[in-house]
Amino acid sequence: MRRGATLLIVSMLLAACSTGGERTLPMPAADAPIPDGMARITVARASSMLYLGVSAQVMVNDQRAGSLWRGERTFADVPAGPATVAVSGSSVPGRWVTRLPTLAGGRYEIEVAPRGALFAPALMLGYLGTALDAAANVEQGGAFALAIVSAAPPIGTPAPAASPTPIAATAGDRDERLAELRRLRSRGLITDDVYREEQRRVLAPMTGIPAPR
Incomplete structure (x- = not known):
């Protein structure tokens, strides 16, 4: 020691x-x-x-x-x-x-x-x-x-005439990414719509539901 x-x-x-x-x-x-x-x-x-x-x-x-x-x-x-x-x-x-x-x-x-x-x-x-x-x-x-x-x-606010830049998520960090999304939403740094969209994107490989485009 x-x-x-x-x-x-x-x-x-x-x-x-x-x-x-x-x-x-x-x-x-x-x-x-x-x-x-x-x-x-x-x-x-x-x-x-x-x-x-x-x-x-x-x-x-x-x-x-x-x-x-x-x-x-x-x-x-x-x-x-x-x-x-x-x-x-x-x-x-x-x-x-x-x-x-x-x-x-x-x-x-x-x-x-x-x-x-x-x-x-x-x-x-x-x-x-x-x-x-x-x-x-x-x-x-x-x-x-x-x-x-x-x-x-706030992160996730749409740019003029463009979609917000997606936040990438991979299978290896699924739980970590979901926790990060919850933290960002609780701090008001991303909108509820972006939270739900990114949550679906992270869970898509597990649920089989196509990820948002």
Whole structure:
């Protein structure tokens, strides 16, 4: 136990020594107009003290969007349509991935929060524990988790003269996808119509009822 705690502390100290703030995507000013055909994604790190010495490495559509320390945020303008946001901890294996459909002119805020589930394996086994956790949680692992906290317009609102971008679901993550849809609906981030349509889409392989087009 003592050795695991020592390894965890050393890992965090090494992470704290790494340089942050580099980005590939240009960061627009928070109050700048959103360019035509684009959506703005804001990623904000919570003020939690857990993993204080680990920077959150943010990727948007597979491009680096910055390193966030406690209480910091970053912005990225992306082409309207499906978007992927991922976060990983510096010097910590694993990452958390969130996918969302965006509309032109839309604003979407995602919170980065420490993933408490990593603390126990890291404390007990050090770096090996974090590596095992990352292997077991391919897109929901690492030091941080992501959560969509606001969307304007709500996710699922139809675009002008177009259908809302469907949220993909596969047999392997059916239960997880249904739970995510319930969370999004309870937060008002998707409409009831979109919830029912996506629920039918997820359940289609099991029920034999054709998925909505």
